[in-house]
Amino acid sequence: MYGRWFNISVVILWLSAMGWLVSQKVLPPLLVGEPPNYRTILAAQQRQPTVAWRMAFNGRQLGWALSTISRLPDEVTEIRSLVHFDELPLAEMTPGWLRTLLRWTKQPNIKLQMDARSTLAIDPLGRLSRFESAVRLDPVDDVVKLYGIVDGSQLRLEVCSGDFSYHALVHLPSDSLPEDALSPQTQLPGLRAGQTWTVPVYSPLRPPNEPLEILQAKVEGIESLVWDGRSVETWLVVYRS
Template identity: 50%
Template sequence: MYSRWFNVTVVVLWLATMSWLVMAKVLPLLAIGEPPSLPEIVESQVDNPPVGWVILIDNQRLGWALTETKLQESGMRDMRGRVHFDKLPLGKIMPGWLKPLSQLVGRSVNELRIDARSVLTVDALGHLLCFESAMRLDPPDEVIGMSGFMEGGQLRLVIRTGYASFTKELRLPSKALPSDFFSPQTTLPGLYEGRTWTAPVYSPLWPSKNPLKIIRAAVEGMEPILWNGAMENVWMVVYRNDTGSASDGDRTQQGKVWVRRDGAVLRQQARFSNSTITFVRMTERQAAELVESAGKRWWTPESGAWMEYHD
């Protein structure tokens, strides 16, 4: 038997890694330059084939991901995603402030098989309307569900486990889009050397009185990387904590994204706790093979896991 604290630990970590990255001018006084707009990012992904990703943690291949964006007949956009780990070292990537909670589990949290699926629905301008996410844990073979919908500037969040469910309302910045930490971004169009912008990152679950942090993004030039057996000269975007007057070298680096000239993201990397998590884009053929093995409706969990919005 696995204790209720086991599920609580996983739920809290999942929520703690949720963030809302504001992709347009939410804080005009702090903005440096203009970031790629959210509608531009969403539209660049619409009706493209699913994109597959290899997931590495500290250079060890531990999982895969699939993402795609589909246009509905109503004009809304569904952003679908699935992340799968055969063996997720949860204790390794858990932030320090959650370590005491992990001790309540009473077992190792480094051998979790996790399968998470989600659908986010946005309007033509990229504004969030609703989302659903379901995560299956093995062990103990249980599904944890989360859904949310926007109402009057508030996100109404509902979380359901096998033991209980609870609801929370959060105020989101306008033009904000929720993104799971493990959901890779497939495109970043409109880059050029020297382009910079700031992005507020909002997470109401951070252990801080101020849930809003400012991240500074900069296109630092072209860099050769090895992708699909060949060298590609791509844009390198670096994300750092914005500490006001500090130079780039003094800012804490949060992550990097390597973007092809056509806007396709080939690789992205981020620090989380004491680990480095890397997503490497698959080729279209590799992604198609993964979709075939994952199933026709690879983004949809078992019947009944969705709570309200998506079938």
């Protein structure tokens, strides 16, 4: 049986995942500059609708990700993703204050499996209309689910986990670009060297007096990437705080 502190740490990781989803998938950043938009992203992804990735952290493979897109009869496009972590090293991937909490548990080097599924629906005009996300951590049976519906300039949010339910209404800027943080972005068309934009990120894992972090995204140049067994030149986009 897992102890009380283990359960608390798992719940906090759930909150981390939800902060990850809400901040970068749901709460759209007030983008400054010329970031890509869903219209151009979807047009580029039509040429390669299914993409799979291996994910690594500190030089070792942790899992994989799969992203697909499909066009529905009503001209709505769905972007579906599945991310699987074989071993999610909590002690290495959490903020310093949470690592202190993990040291209080009887299992400070916890490694859990995690699966995250998400669906984003993009309307014919290239705007986000709704989304669904679910995160499961083994050996915990409960699933954290996140639902969102765009209603004009408002986003209606619902977070569910077991008997817990949370509702919120969030304002959406008209020129926003929600990003999918739990799966690799397969296409970012139209980038150029030196292109920049800012990304405000909210996370419940940050200190309560500083819940918002501003990241700066910059296209820093071209690097070679091994893709499908061959070397491909690709733009390098770096996010800094």
